[in-house]
Amino acid sequence: xxxxxxxxxxTEQIRQRFDVDVERFSRLESGQQAAMDAPVILDVVARTAGxxxxxxGTLLDLxxxxxxxxxxxxxxxxxxxxxxxxxxxxxxxRAVSRVTAATSGWVxxxxxxxxxxxxxxxxxxxxxxxxxxxxxxxxxxxxxxxEKFHRWLRPGGTLLVADFVTFDAPGxxxxxxxxxxxxxxxxxxxxxxxxVLAYCEVEDSPRSVRYQLDLLRSVGFHEYxxxxxxxxxxxxxxxxxxx
Ligand SMILES: C[S@@+](CC[C@H](N)C(=O)[O-])C[C@H]1O[C@@H](n2cnc3c(N)ncnc32)[C@H](O)[C@@H]1O
Numbered sequence: 112x113x114x115x116x117x118x119x120x121x122t123e124q125i126r127q128r129f130d131v132d133v134e135r136f137s138r139l140e141s142g143q144q145a146a147m148d149a150p151v152i153l154d155v156v157a158r159t160a161g162x163x164x165x166x167x168g169t170l171l172d173l174x175x176x177x178x179x180x181x182x183x184x185x186x187x188x189x190x191x192x193x194x195x196x197x198x199x200x201x202x203x204x205r206a207v208s209r210v211t212a213a214t215s216g217w218v219x220x221x222x223x224x225x226x227x228x229x230x231x232x233x234x235x236x237x238x239x240x241x242x243x244x245x246x247x248x249x250x251x252x253x254x255x256x257x258e259k260f261h262r263w264l265r266p267g268g269t270l271l272v273a274d275f276v277t278f279d280a281p282g283x284x285x286x287x288x289x290x291x292x293x294x295x296x297x298x299x300x301x302x303x304x305x306x307v308l309a310y311c312e313v314e315d316s317p318r319s320v321r322y323q324l325d326l327l328r329s330v331g332f333h334e335y336x337x338x339x340x341x342x343x344x345x346x347x348x349x350x351x352x353x354x
Contacts, residue, residue, distance in 0.1 A: 112277060112315060116248045118316045121225055122198065125246060128314070129176070129199040136176040137205060138252055139183070145307050147294050148341040152273045153183050155338045159348050162235060163189030163269045167216065168236035171263065172196065173225045174243025180207030180273070182238065185213045192216040194235070196223055226252060229285040233265045245275045245317035253318060257330045264351040270332070272323070275311070279319045290342045320345050
């Protein structure tokens with residue numbers, strides 16, 4: 112991910128790419144096939160949600176895509192009220208039809224860049240951010256987003272993140288990227304590998320798990336931990352304290 116941030120895809124380019132990619136994000140069991148351990152991560156996130164969320168709670172799914180993470184959480188806890196946020200209208204339409212069929216709670220779609228979203232403080236019980244935060248760009252983007260996550264959660268509420276991440280140590284990053292390349296090649300061949308890696312370079316600006324955990328602490332989270340990690344794919348949770 113060496114391309115400078117100002118040369119990465121614009122938000123509009125990202126939206127256009129996802130507008131035509133709904134089918135690929137609608138596989139509930141396998142999840143996103145370009146990601147390593149996607150089925151494990153879907154399961155771990157849903158089970159963690161099941162530890163903390165109560166029926167009739169409010170779930171905010173940022174970058175919801177076709178709704179896979181919300182649907183998997185609803186498989187553990189139901190009904191829930193679901194606020195679904197995505198840049199892409201076709202993704203949101205698919206998410207709304209799938210999620211509405213899975214909960215008797217309200218379902219509200221919001222087409223928005225998550226950076227522009229404004230919600231009432233302490234208004235949600237859980238925030239899901241599945242494979243989306245790697246679209247945040249500079250430090251300011253990351254800090255502002257994490258401050259909002261902390262503000263929007265009710266006391267005792269939980270943030271669950273699954274994402275494409277990096278390592279801060281260049282040597283480790285290099286061989287982890289090579290592991291990911293080998294995974295892609297085994298799945299779809301050399302051409303597929305090169306295509307996915309090329310769009311990661313153009314579109315994504317992931318941060319390390321360490322960077323994100325440090326940010327969690329600095330915006331006020333005290334309880335957090337990594338739930339799963341394999342090379343450049345990780346999931347973690349954080350809880351807002353009740354006092
Ligand atoms: C890789 S997909 C993941 C979708 C879903 N969370 C999942 O894991 O199946 C990323 C989604 O985030 C959306 N997205 C990307 N950048 C975003 C942003 N800044 N604000 C809101 N949504 C965004 C895209 O439109 C896309 O639907």
